[in-house]
Every structure is written in structure tokens, then in C-alpha cells.
Amino acid sequence: MSRKWTAALLAGALALTGPAGCGGEDAGSGGSGSGGGKITLGFSQVGAESGWRTANTKSIQESAATAGIDLKFSDAQGKQENQIKALRSFIAQRVDVIAFSPVVESGWDTVLKEAKDADIPVILTDRAVDSQDTSLYKSFIGSDFVLEGKKAGEWLVKEYEGKTDTVNIVELQGTPGAAPANDRKAGFADVIKADPKFKVIASQTGQFTRTDGKEVMEAFLKTYPDIDVLYAHNDDMGLGAIEAIEAAGKKPGTDIKIITVDAVKDGMTALAGGKINYIVECSPLLGPQLMDLAKKVKAGEQVPQRVLTEETTFTQEQAKAALPDRKY
Amino acid sequence: MTALTRHRLFWPAVVLVLLLVSNVFFAPRFFSITLQDGHLYGSLIDVLRSSTPLVLVALGMTVVIATGGIDLSVGSVMAIAGALACLMIGDLPDQGSVGGVLLAVVAAVGLAAVLGIWNGVLVTVIGIQPIIATLILMVAGRGIAQLLTDGQIINVSSPPFRMIGAGYFLTLPVSVLIVAAVVVAAALLTRRSALGVLVEAVGASPTASRLAGIRARGLTIMAYVFAAVCAAVAGLIFSSNVASADSNAAGNLIELDAILAVVIGGTALTGGRFSLAGSVLGAVLISALDITTYTIGIPAETTLLFKAVVVVVLCLSQSAAFRAVVFRRRTVGASA
Numbered sequence: 001m002s003r004k005w006t007a008a009l010l011a012g013a014l015a016l017t018g019p020a021g022c023g024g025e026d027a028g029s030g031g032s033g034s035g036g037g038k039i040t041l042g043f044s045q046v047g048a049e050s051g052w053r054t055a056n057t058k059s060i061q062e063s064a065a066t067a068g069i070d071l072k073f074s075d076a077q078g079k080q081e082n083q084i085k086a087l088r089s090f091i092a093q094r095v096d097v098i099a100f101s102p103v104v105e106s107g108w109d110t111v112l113k114e115a116k117d118a119d120i121p122v123i124l125t126d127r128a129v130d131s132q133d134t135s136l137y138k139s140f141i142g143s144d145f146v147l148e149g150k151k152a153g154e155w156l157v158k159e160y161e162g163k164t165d166t167v168n169i170v171e172l173q174g175t176p177g178a179a180p181a182n183d184r185k186a187g188f189a190d191v192i193k194a195d196p197k198f199k200v201i202a203s204q205t206g207q208f209t210r211t212d213g214k215e216v217m218e219a220f221l222k223t224y225p226d227i228d229v230l231y232a233h234n235d236d237m238g239l240g241a242i243e244a245i246e247a248a249g250k251k252p253g254t255d256i257k258i259i260t261v262d263a264v265k266d267g268m269t270a271l272a273g274g275k276i277n278y279i280v281e282c283s284p285l286l287g288p289q290l291m292d293l294a295k296k297v298k299a300g301e302q303v304p305q306r307v308l309t310e311e312t313t314f315t316q317e318q319a320k321a322a323l324p325d326r327k328y
Numbered sequence: 329m330t331a332l333t334r335h336r337l338f339w340p341a342v343v344l345v346l347l348l349v350s351n352v353f354f355a356p357r358f359f360s361i362t363l364q365d366g367h368l369y370g371s372l373i374d375v376l377r378s379s380t381p382l383v384l385v386a387l388g389m390t391v392v393i394a395t396g397g398i399d400l401s402v403g404s405v406m407a408i409a410g411a412l413a414c415l416m417i418g419d420l421p422d423q424g425s426v427g428g429v430l431l432a433v434v435a436a437v438g439l440a441a442v443l444g445i446w447n448g449v450l451v452t453v454i455g456i457q458p459i460i461a462t463l464i465l466m467v468a469g470r471g472i473a474q475l476l477t478d479g480q481i482i483n484v485s486s487p488p489f490r491m492i493g494a495g496y497f498l499t500l501p502v503s504v505l506i507v508a509a510v511v512v513a514a515a516l517l518t519r520r521s522a523l524g525v526l527v528e529a530v531g532a533s534p535t536a537s538r539l540a541g542i543r544a545r546g547l548t549i550m551a552y553v554f555a556a557v558c559a560a561v562a563g564l565i566f567s568s569n570v571a572s573a574d575s576n577a578a579g580n581l582i583e584l585d586a587i588l589a590v591v592i593g594g595t596a597l598t599g600g601r602f603s604l605a606g607s608v609l610g611a612v613l614i615s616a617l618d619i620t621t622y623t624i625g626i627p628a629e630t631t632l633l634f635k636a637v638v639v640v641v642l643c644l645s646q647s648a649a650f651r652a653v654v655f656r657r658r659t660v661g662a663s664a
Contacts, residue, residue, distance in 0.1 A: 047576050048474070048479040048480065048481070048575075048576050050481070051480075051481055054479065054480045054481070057479070075474075075479070077470075077576055078576065173628055176628040176629050176631075177629075202625055203628075204621075204622050204625070204628055205628035205631070207577075209574065209577045210570040210572060210574070211566065211569065211570050211574075211577060214569070214570060215374075215378055215618070215619075215622070216622050218374045218378075219371070219374065219619050219622035219623050220622065222355055222357065222358065222370065222371045222374070222623070223354060223355035223358075223622075223623050225357075236481075239570075240570055243494070243570065247364075247365075247369070247494075248364065248369065249364045249365055249369075266483060
């Protein structure tokens, strides 16, 4: 919420007084976490780069309210330096528990050490860090991205079972260096390498956004005339790519088979409409599990180092059935 | 021949041609343009289409830089314009209504004009350094856009709105036509009237031009309004292209690309003389660079390095001092 407050304050300042000063930042969220029995949880989110992320944010905010946890929410807008700043400010405010989804995997040792020195337990959500020292965080709750990549690969292997023709695959990767991008790529590659007919002819980053997904796919379509399969690391890039494929006069889902990961509502709608062939779910609704963990960690209970979120996969028929009560 | 190589746009043009040609080795049909579903289709069209937001932003940036200023807020203005338009269209009872979409477009551009006045007033009336004055809106503007969209990606399904960024008119992309119209209008206004000279005078020396009877203040505010309006149209094209408003990604860091485009085009950051054609060329070059990295399959991790190398080579080739050193070496080597 604090970001919105800042935005609102600045917007107000713009309209009324001009650039009088910057002293009022974060005025709304003061107070320390130690007083009272209420747990204060500092959470630093990656950003709002996709529908998935938005659902994730909502789940965390709602379940914090239900669990009676005082949530200090901060949006890093996809930048690691913002996130490090947020973590430092959580440490300075002496929150009870820190949770965050790392923007990238590397470069966290220093700030995590600071949290440890301040005796504030850290929980990673959704994305991992590559720190050697696992004592720097209490637990990691989230999906297994390697497994997601594998599920995508397994569907592909089954779909082309018994055929011998070469299958030309193009891949739209997530943000370079991000765990879901690295792992979804690795898991997928691991499964399809068993059969030489599967060939990844091009792989580029689409930054997890629609615009980049569309732009990269446009270039792919011109460079490689015979693409059989598109594997996109999230729904949004896949949705952007669908527009590029349609503009090229091809039928997404038929001429080019599309596999994506996430299963957000827009993606599921496209899947039910036959424009995507298969979606591996990556559930963002980990809020309740996170609040549970935060309470246990605060109480000093032992928690597992790794907690998996429950997830499934969707074919076109399953999407049609699941779509009406899809929350995000 | 020397007159040609001395032209300040010669080297950027050479790099652009080299970039485009290098694609052919990886995509043999790179230069082919075909008719697809009644519109032109090909890589060159992609380069033009994907360059449109940057060309517009660079155009506005050129005029602001010519007055001796700089506008860092263009990316945020893009995000605000896209967010406001998508929000208004999303609320329409019938998203297909042309009137409703037009109203949203006018509102977005109008709001941007107000933001431009804000920037201009901060710079001229209050006298804040342009880089600081526009930094305020750069940071706050992104916040306003997020406030508008509630931090979410807003989807719209409005055929008239889609026309702006993804539609075609007479086989040509609408976005390219819009940008071409803005470029021609700006060129006519600045080069066929005294406006361009006046802007350059203000940039070269605000005091001297004021003493000469030029209303420097009004001209400078106009430059910021022009930059903001250009950015708003760019934001509309950007969000229309994917039929959604993403207030985090829209125009993120585009101010830096735009400044680069302006510099490549030969406009000095100190103000004064400016070249609209140069900025357009610079912007197209930057977007061609993007497409090239996709086509020749530069790994995602090294894309930024590749771009940096091209930009460094380009800047060196534009430097007269650097060329002098290289050419002298050559003549020495030949005579020895």
C-alpha cells in the first residue's frame, strides 16, 4: 500500500503545491512491528508485470488481512535495487518477518546477511536465490519451475508420439537471469533432448511481457518459415505471440502449437478458444500458505526448507470446464 | 564523395544499412515484402512499426533538447496516456464505439498536454533545472499510471482502438501513417516557418533571444507540451498494439533510448541546432537493432552487450577526431 500512498501524495503535490519537498514519503505506514501481539510481515513483490503477479499480490494481501497479519507491501517494479532498498527499510523498521519474491537469482547475500544479523527471519516466495548459505533464509515457498518445464516437455513428447518428422520449436524466455526463465528452459530441454526430432531452433527473451512476446515472435516468423511449436515461459508472452502469428496469416493452436506456463484467466480463455494447446499451471495463490509459515517462523517453530504450491496442467477441454470459476 | 561522408547523418545511415543487410545472412527473406490479408507484411514493415513509439518520443525530445532542456518524463507520460485511454474504453458500454474511443484518445492527449505545461512551467517560470523538473514527473507519473490501473494490466477488446497500433489503412500500418503525419507536420512547422530558428535561438542563448524580442518562455513551454503530446500518442500506439495497458512496462526507460536517438541524429545535448530527420533515423536504427538481435539469434544474456558494442562503434564513427586518427594511421601505413 505504501507505494500507492506515495503515488497519491505525489499526485496531490503535483496538483497543488509543486515540488515543495519530499519529506512526507511513506507517512501513512509508520509504526513499528514489535508492539502488540500482531505479527508484522514485510513483503517485497517483483512488480506487476503480468496477470499472474497481480493475482499473487492480491492473494497475499487478502490472506494477510484474514490472518490478522500487519502487511507492509512494497513493489520493486522489476528492479533488484528497489527490492534491496525495500528489504533494508524492512530491517530498519524491525518487522517480524520478511518475505520476498526475488527479481533475479543472484546478488542477495549481503542484504540477507543484514536481515540475519538483525534476527529477522526471511521467507522466499515463488522464486529462489542462488546463495550457497541456506541459513540465510528459513523457507522457500513456491512452484518447482523445473517441474513445470518438464510437464510442458512431456505433453509435447506425447503429442508427437509415433511421428518421425523434425519438430521445430521456438522458445520465448522470461527475464534473463530470473529463476522461472532459467528453470522452465532447463526442465523443458531436459525432457525433449531424449528425442532428436525435437529441435529448439530459436530462443529469445520476451521479458515476460506481451509487447516483447509479440515483437520477438514477429521476428521469429520471418526468420523461420516452418515453426511447428511455440513454448512461452508465461501466458502473457504467448498471448502477444498469438497476435503476431495471426498477423502472419497463420492459425495459432493449429498451424503452430502453443504451450505456455501460468494459467491466468486471459491465457485460459485463449486455451478454451483453441488458440493455445496446453498450459502448465503455476498457481499464484500462495498467500494462505505464506501466512501460515510466517506465524510458525515467528513462533520459533521448525519449518521445512522447501514448501511446494499445489498445481496442475490444463488441456483445451479442461480449460473450458475450469474457466467459469477461475479467480484470476 | 567527401561531402557525403562528412554529412552528419552519413555514418548512422551506414550503420542502419549494415544492420539491415546483416539480417539477410540469417533470414534470407528479410527484405521481401508481401501482401498478407490485405496489408503489407515483412521484416522491414516490422522495423518501421516497432519503431513508431520511439520515433515519436525522440521527435518531442529533439525539440526539448533544442531549447537546451531535456525531458525525462516521456516514458511515464506514455504509461499515463495508455492507462487513461484503456481505462475509459474499458468503461464504455460498447467498446466498439468509435466516438467513445475518440473521446478516450482526446482525453489522454489532453491530459498529456497538461503534464507538458506542468513540465514547462517548472522549467521556465519556477526555474528548476530541466533534468530535475522532469524527473519529478518521471517518478510521480509512473505512480499516477499505476494508481489509474490499480497496478493491474488492463485489457480492452475494442476494434477501433486496435486500429491505432495494430491496424492497417491502404495496406500500410496505421501507426506508421500517424507517425509520418506528425513528422511531416513538425518538419513543416519548424523548417517552413521561423519557429525552428526561434527554438534554436532559445536553446543557443535564452537571454540573447529574449533581448532580441523572442518570447523564450512561451516557446520553451510549447516544446515540453509537444514532447508530452508526442509521448501520449506513442503510449496510445504502444498499448493499442497489444490491446492492454501495462503501466509498469509501457515506456519503461524509453527516455534513455530517445536521448540516444537524438544524439545519434546529431543534435547536441547543449541545445541550439537540431535535426528532426536525424532523430527519426536514430530511432529507426535503435529499433532495427532490437529486431536484428532477434533475427540473428543473439543469446538473451548477451543482447545488451551486443547493443552496447554497436552504439559504441556508431558513436566512434561519428567522431571526427576518432576518424582523423584512423585515417592518419592508414595513410602512414600506405606510404611506409
